[in-house]
Amino acid sequence: MPAVLVHGVPDTAQLWDGVRSRLTRTDVVTPALPGFAAPVPSGFPATKEAYVDWLVEQIEGIGEPVDLVGHDWGSILVQRVVSIRPDLIRTWTAGAGTVDRDYVWHELAQMWQTPEVGEQVMDAMSGDAFVDALADQLGREQASEVAGNVDATMKDCILRLYRSAAGGFDGWHDAVDAIARPGLVLWGADDPYVTSALGERLAQRTHARLVMFPDSGHWWPVTKPPEVATALEALWSSTPS
Numbered sequence: 001m002p003a004v005l006v007h008g009v010p011d012t013a014q015l016w017d018g019v020r021s022r023l024t025r026t027d028v029v030t031p032a033l034p035g036f037a038a039p040v041p042s043g044f045p046a047t048k049e050a051y052v053d054w055l056v057e058q059i060e061g062i063g064e065p066v067d068l069v070g071h072d073w074g075s076i077l078v079q080r081v082v083s084i085r086p087d088l089i090r091t092w093t094a095g096a097g098t099v100d101r102d103y104v105w106h107e108l109a110q111m112w113q114t115p116e117v118g119e120q121v122m123d124a125m126s127g128d129a130f131v132d133a134l135a136d137q138l139g140r141e142q143a144s145e146v147a148g149n150v151d152a153t154m155k156d157c158i159l160r161l162y163r164s165a166a167g168g169f170d171g172w173h174d175a176v177d178a179i180a181r182p183g184l185v186l187w188g189a190d191d192p193y194v195t196s197a198l199g200e201r202l203a204q205r206t207h208a209r210l211v212m213f214p215d216s217g218h219w220w221p222v223t224k225p226p227e228v229a230t231a232l233e234a235l236w237s238s239t240p241s
Contacts, residue, residue, distance in 0.1 A: 001064055001090055001241060002027040003232070006055065008072020008097060009158055010125075012037040012149050015071060018225030024233065029066075031058050033074075035157030037149050046157040047164035052080045059088045067236055069093040071221050073161065076169075079202075082183075083175035091239050092179070092208075093232060095186035096218050098198045101173040105166075106193045112159055113166040122155040137192075137217045176206065183208030184235045186228060188216035209235070 005028060007015040013030040014037075020028050032038035034054060035046060044050060055077050059066055068089050070078030075097035082092040083099075105113065112118040124130075130150070134143035185208045187199030196212060203210035211231045216223045 001066065002029050002062055003067040003069060003236070004029045004031065004059060004062070006031065006068070006070040006074030006077055007033065007036065008070070008074045008076075009161070010036075010150050010154060011072065011146060014145065014149075015219075015221050019221050019228045019232070022226055022229035025236075029062070031055075033157075035153050037154070040153060040157065045164075046160035048076070048080075048161060049164070051077055051161065052084075055081055056085055056088065059085075065090040067091045067093075067232075069232065070097070071095060072097045072218070079176050079179070080172055082181055083172070083179050086179070086181050089181050090241070091182045091184070091235055093184040093186060093235065094202070095199060095220065096188065096191060096194055098194060098202045099169045099172045099176045100198060100201065101168060101170040103168065103194070103198060105162075105168075109162055109193075112162040118159050118163075122159065125150060125155065138219050138222055142219075142222050176202075179206045179208075182235065182239045184231060185210045186220055186231060187212050188218055188220045188223070189214045190217045193218050 005016045007013055013032045016030045033051060034040045034044050065088055068078050068082060075094035076099055078092055078094045079099040082089045111121045130147045131143045134146055138146060183206050185199055185203040187196055189196045189212050200210060213220050213224050213227060221228055
């Protein structure tokens with residue numbers, strides 16, 4: 001019964017290195033989303049629906065229910081997958097991204113979703129200025145690593161993904177409210193992109209346990225890996241196989 005840890009935007013599977021190294025279990029899978037330091041399948045449209053279908057296919061290939069974990073867009077995909085395919089999931093964990101009809105996209109996301117503006121923003125996402133923009137949340141070393149992985153393919157996939165979700169998540173919201181699998185919501189209290197109130201709301205809606213990191217922002221897998229590993233293992237150990 002593996003654990004599957006899903007990264008978000010603009011990250012790669014390396015996001016989970018710190019958490020993974022602190023887990024006692026070894027059956028951990030960290031898939032790379034298409035276009036995020038990973039090949040893009042021919043004809044893959046990079047929409048939110050396409051990434052959900054891709055993740056479902058990855059889990060189906062494992063052949064047994066998994067402990068599914070997601071951060072940022074990975075969190076959004078996790079919520080959608082557990083809401084439509086609970087047969088594939090033993091437990092779920094999500095944070096720093098929410099399927100909520102009342103969520104208003106942050107300013108950068110809205111720029112990505114705007115034709116021409118998004119392309120201009122992507123052109124500027126390079127060099128020291130990009131590292132500086134990430135460093136406040138990630139620290140400079142990790143920010144440099146993240147920025148180094150952002151290539152033209154990733155930028156194109158990010159634009160297509162965000163534009164596919166420009167209308168929000170009204171069509172996915174009610175199914176998330178009906179999630180019955182054991183869940184955990186992890187959130188940084190100082191997240192500038194998706195506020196802690198939305199994390200609290202997600203936990204209430206899904207009857208999941210909430211762990212709020214009081215001195216962390218958006219990237220809690222990087223800033224709080226020991227605490228994340230402890231919270232995950234508490235969920236997994238308390239859930240019957």
